[in-house]
Amino acid sequence: MEGLSSVNNLYALSALLNPPAEEDEVDCAFVPSTAKLGPGHIGPTKSAGSKMATSAYIRNDSKDIWCEEELAEGVQFDDITDPRPQPEYDIVLKQRVRTEDIFLGMSRKDPSSMCCESMVVKIKLPGTKFIEVVLDVKEKFLDLRTPKYKLGLHLPHPVHSQEGMAKFLSEKEELEVTLPMNRPLDCINLA
Template sequence: MAGLFEGSFVSEFQALSQLIRTEEEHVDTSNVSKPTPASIGPKELLNVKVPAPKARKDPKAIWDISEVGDWVEDDVDDGRAVPEYEFMYKQAVGSADVYLGMSGKDESSGSCEDLVMKISLPAVNTMAELDLEVKSSYIKLNATAYKLSVYLPHTVMEERGSAKWDATKKTLTVTLPIVREGELWSAGATQWRTQWRRGGGNPVIPSCAPTQMMYSAEASTTRCFIHPV
């Protein structure tokens, strides 16, 4: 009796094994993708914040952009034009310079005492439209039709400067003494503002030294040179 049960159990087990093996052989594995390196890890990407790359610094730059002063702001374009302008250098010379050249002065900007800036303003109708601000390192001009903010090529003595308006040529001429190395002059803490009064006349420069340049008694003439800046 026991042998009968054992034989029946063995035959059923063999039949079940054969059935499982047959089903595995008929499974279609052609559409099953094989594992790749990309299948390792979570299927959804993690929201990781990546820091922005730092801007490269120019090794030839004298100042870093964060060190440059913002006293001349980047004005938003409001439709006003930037006027044409040019820089010149003025030099005081005497008879010894003209005929003998004893002082050693030449035509370079290093031998000139004054920086002259000429600004062409053909659309200006009245002097009341002009508002000029001068500091030791830059000039700002505002008018009805123009706007100008420009750095100067040299440090200047703004308190001893002068400005002249030519109504015929519609040109503003600003003359500023140049600060040279070794000169005992503090040229960074003060500013002067020139404004024109309605009705014409020369510009009023409040709390400033006389606008006439203080040359030596020997000086008899001036020379002007145009240099690229």
């Protein structure tokens, strides 16, 4: 009766753990356990000299924890050390309606915000002249700077930034910025 420490068992264990160096004649019936594939064998083989990206995208600099495309629009304008206060503002959604829209209901327009064509941002700027206002409008961000006030406003809907219009009402000391909205289903909702 042979036990666990028999010479034949040790040779068999040695053959399983260390296959012979010459593998020209391999018996298909007997495959040693080291020849089994593991998770590292999946995919293209990596050579020692080449560095391949292990993630789904290739990073330009491995020290960066995010790229600029991942940041929200207008983040570069946020300055927490700027002591200027934020002015009062109001956002009003606006739509064009005609009498047949209101009384006869001939179009598909309703009072919801999905049927609005433009957005009006009213910004109160007391003690400010029109010449002092610097305004920059992006698709989803409005940046307003004056010597007294600073406003970085994330807009609730995307807008056509190049088609907007701004007017300064001197008697009210208020800036009105009218921006046409840019939504993917405008061709359906505004037909």
